Structure formats: structure tokens, C-alpha cells
Amino acid sequence: MDIAEVLQHTSPELFLPELEAGDKAGVLAELVAGLVAGSPTITKQDAVLQMLESREALGSTAVGPGVAFPHGRTLAVQRLTVLVARSGKGVDFDSVDGDPTHLFFVLIAPPQDSGHKYIKSLAALTDKLQDDTLREKLMAAADYESFCAALGEE
Amino acid sequence: MHPQLQKLVALQDIEAMISEAKEQSSELEGMGFNLDGLASLQEKADSLAGEIEKRHLGYYRRLHKRFGHAVVPVVDNLCTGCFANIPASFVSATNENLLQNCESCGRILYWP
Numbered sequence A: 001m002d003i004a005e006v007l008q009h010t011s012p013e014l015f016l017p018e019l020e021a022g023d024k025a026g027v028l029a030e031l032v033a034g035l036v037a038g039s040p041t042i043t044k045q046d047a048v049l050q051m052l053e054s055r056e057a058l059g060s061t062a063v064g065p066g067v068a069f070p071h072g073r074t075l076a077v078q079r080l081t082v083l084v085a086r087s088g089k090g091v092d093f094d095s096v097d098g099d100p101t102h103l104f105f106v107l108i109a110p111p112q113d114s115g116h117k118y119i120k121s122l123a124a125l126t127d128k129l130q131d132d133t134l135r136e137k138l139m140a141a142a143d144y145e146s147f148c149a150a151l152g153e154e
Numbered sequence B: 001m002h003p004q005l006q007k008l009v010a011l012q013d014i015e016a017m018i019s020e021a022k023e024q025s026s027e028l029e030g031m032g033f034n035l036d037g038l039a040s041l042q043e044k045a046d047s048l049a050g051e052i053e054k055r056h057l058g059y060y061r062r063l064h065k066r067f068g069h070a071v072v073p074v075v076d077n078l079c080t081g082c083f084a085n086i087p088a089s090f091v092s093a094t095n096e097n098l099l100q101n102c103e104s105c106g107r108i109l110y111w112p
């Protein structure tokens, strides 16, 4: 799966250019509030938050250098949805390398997704975000369009 | 939403996460994810199951064994388990606090 395909599951409404929260719990809540505000079919804020918190209990999703990929399946969503968020100041997200996390790619999917579209999207993103120059461009992008353009570049 | 339904939904989400972590572990670990918390997640699922009334939990387990997904979302007035029509009366405000089953397949219904 390529990045262009992953980007079909997000939208300008699902882009949070500057998170306010300064800790992990606050960021998770802000990300979920963003999902509910940006997606008309997601309404059960508590269920989504509970799922993402459980996922962090399994192991921190902050695995990329400066990047976290909170993800999972929940009954509370009807289709694969991707939200993108940034934190200029960085947040302690229990990252594998101990460094603060600046970029967040949230992927949530319904329980039934036989093609494993979300696992493939996750694989495409975790791979792509290894690139230092790309992450710098994403942090500097002025808006959603330039963010997606940078992400879509080969 | 019925508080027991809320717990059943959370339980199904966590149990699905545990199965996925086990079944796709090599793929997830290949992406850099660490799945060390599996045991603590299982504890969380067990304690959540303990908060669910026995009759509801028993019914959930039987459905899970039979269908995989015990709780299914209702989308466009259809049970997404068997695609039977769900009568409009099921969603009326008076039923908001009931735990409801699909009349055709018996799965527990959830309005996302």
C-alpha cells in the first residue's frame, strides 16, 4: 500500500497542526476529541479513548523517531480513519528511545476489515516516517495540503 | 447507552486487540512495536469481564464462540452480523437503556 492510499482515509478536518496537551493522557484525549470533531460517523468518544489507552498498555506506540502511531480497532468506528497531529514542543509519550514525540498518526478501524487495510496502512506509515528529512518537512508544513504533499513525495 | 453494553463493547475491543497482537505479532514487531504489555492487557480484560453480569457475560461468550463477534454495530438499520432489518422501535428513546439482541441471529446490538 502506498502513502497516497493511506491519505484517502484522512481529511483537512482530521489534521491538528498544534496540539495543546503536554502529557500523554492529555494528548490521547485531544486526539480522540479531534477524531470525533473531524469525522461525522464517530460519536462514541469514550469507547475510542478506552481502546487507544488499552493499546498503549500493550506497549507504547511511539516507535518512530519522534513519531507515535496510536492505532487499533473498535466497534465505535465504521471505516478506517486516519488523524494527523503535531506538537511543536514535543510530548513524553513513553517512546522507545526516550525522546519526545512530535508527530502523531492515529489509525482506527472497525473490527471487520478483512483486507487488513489498517495494518497495511500502519506498515506504510511506520516505514515512511523513518526518514529524518521528511519528518522535518512535516513539522514545517504550513497547512494540511503542504503536509500531505510532503508525505506523498517519493 | 446501557452501562453493561458499554463494558461489553470495551471487552470485545480489548479481546480483539489481544488476538490481533498474538496473530500478527511478527508483523507488528517488524514495524517496531513492542507487545510486552500483553499480560497486563489480559489482566485488564479479565477485570473488565468481572464487572459484567454473569448472564450477559455468558451470553457474550456463547455468541463469541459461535460468530466471532458477539456485539455488532447497527448500520443503516441493519444488523451487520446477519444483515437482518432492525425495527425502528429498537432505537427509540425508551429503549436506550436496554441491552438488545438481533431478533434474527441473537447478536448483541450496538449503535456506533
Ligand SMILES: [Zn+2]
Pocket: B079, B080, B081, B082, B083, B084, B102, B103, B104, B105, B106, B107
Ligand atoms: Zn443479526
